[in-house]
Amino acid sequence: MTNPTLSELEAAAGREKPAFGGDAHIVCDNLVRIYKTEGVEVVALQGLDLLVGKGELLAVVGASGSGKSTLLNVLSGLDVPTAGVARVAGMDLLAMTARDRLRYRREVVGFIWQQTARNLLPYLSARENVELPMKLAGRARRGRAAELLDLLGVGHCADRRTPEMSGGEQQRVAIAVALANAPQLILADEPTGELDSETSEQVFESLRRANRELGVTVVVVTHDPLVSEQVDRTIGIRDGRTSSETLRREGAEGQVVAEEYAVLDRVGRLQLPRDFMNALDMERRVRLELEADHIGVWPAREEPADEQ
Numbered sequence: 001m002t003n004p005t006l007s008e009l010e011a012a013a014g015r016e017k018p019a020f021g022g023d024a025h026i027v028c029d030n031l032v033r034i035y036k037t038e039g040v041e042v043v044a045l046q047g048l049d050l051l052v053g054k055g056e057l058l059a060v061v062g063a064s065g066s067g068k069s070t071l072l073n074v075l076s077g078l079d080v081p082t083a084g085v086a087r088v089a090g091m092d093l094l095a096m097t098a099r100d101r102l103r104y105r106r107e108v109v110g111f112i113w114q115q116t117a118r119n120l121l122p123y124l125s126a127r128e129n130v131e132l133p134m135k136l137a138g139r140a141r142r143g144r145a146a147e148l149l150d151l152l153g154v155g156h157c158a159d160r161r162t163p164e165m166s167g168g169e170q171q172r173v174a175i176a177v178a179l180a181n182a183p184q185l186i187l188a189d190e191p192t193g194e195l196d197s198e199t200s201e202q203v204f205e206s207l208r209r210a211n212r213e214l215g216v217t218v219v220v221v222t223h224d225p226l227v228s229e230q231v232d233r234t235i236g237i238r239d240g241r242t243s244s245e246t247l248r249r250e251g252a253e254g255q256v257v258a259e260e261y262a263v264l265d266r267v268g269r270l271q272l273p274r275d276f277m278n279a280l281d282m283e284r285r286v287r288l289e290l291e292a293d294h295i296g297v298w299p300a301r302e303e304p305a306d307e308q
């Protein structure tokens, strides 16, 4: 092999590097959202990184106030972040015109709220609710509403209005409404928050079916850690940052294996789980040691009194 010439090296250096996240369906890179109210600043997202592949079914969990709804509002195009990168299906959510934003919200993304009443118009039947977004986008197709309701297991509710359906049925119809215009991404904010566990399981099954059969990417936000048992990947958010990831896969004997990982950012920062830190009284600094196949983390040594 011959050595490259200077001009070849210059050309290689000048070539554009692929953007962070490549062609991931959702890319959040160092996302920041600061709210200002009466002169007080609240940093709701502080450098959040997230990559989601096309067709994934993902849960985002975290304590109240950790930034989950803020993230969802950004991804749904309802809110604009203060800084960083947010891209969905190749569209830059920070640089969109008002017109592109409207189109994005109508055609690219579907949304499901926690409050069942917020998702549906009570004086319309389930079928009419599903047809409404199609009519608004000028692309109504006969039969599509019934197909979607059937797919999600609520075909029997087509002619019922909201008060004639259970909470779980309403949420499954809401998923059909969100899917009406064939979005690429469905976002759901605590979709099972008002439901008992059996009904939540049915709503999750509908989300899974939409994901599997229609290939739509699904992101569900919840503060219920049990939800992570229903999805392949769970992202934990703490203090406005992604702090952990739980991956679930099938083990050799068909059993489900869940592995929890800490998230390492591009410059090497990671958040230790708070209970680990508390258990070993770790604060302020830790001692690191590089071993052949892992890095050891120890509490800092006690300083002798006369050296302090």
Ligand SMILES: Nc1ncnc2c1ncn2[C@@H]1O[C@H](COP(=O)(O)OP(=O)(O)OP(=O)(O)O)[C@@H](O)[C@H]1O
Binding pocket: 035, 036, 037, 042, 043, 044, 062, 063, 064, 065, 066, 067, 068, 069, 070, 071, 223
């Ligand atoms: N419009 C706003 N103005 C000012 N501060 C806000 C606003 N919205 C959210 N915040 C603050 O930002 C932080 C993150 O809020 P966010 O609603 O995203 O958290 P969350 O994880 O969804 O919480 P919950 O589970 O309770 O809904 C909180 O400290 C919250 O008080």
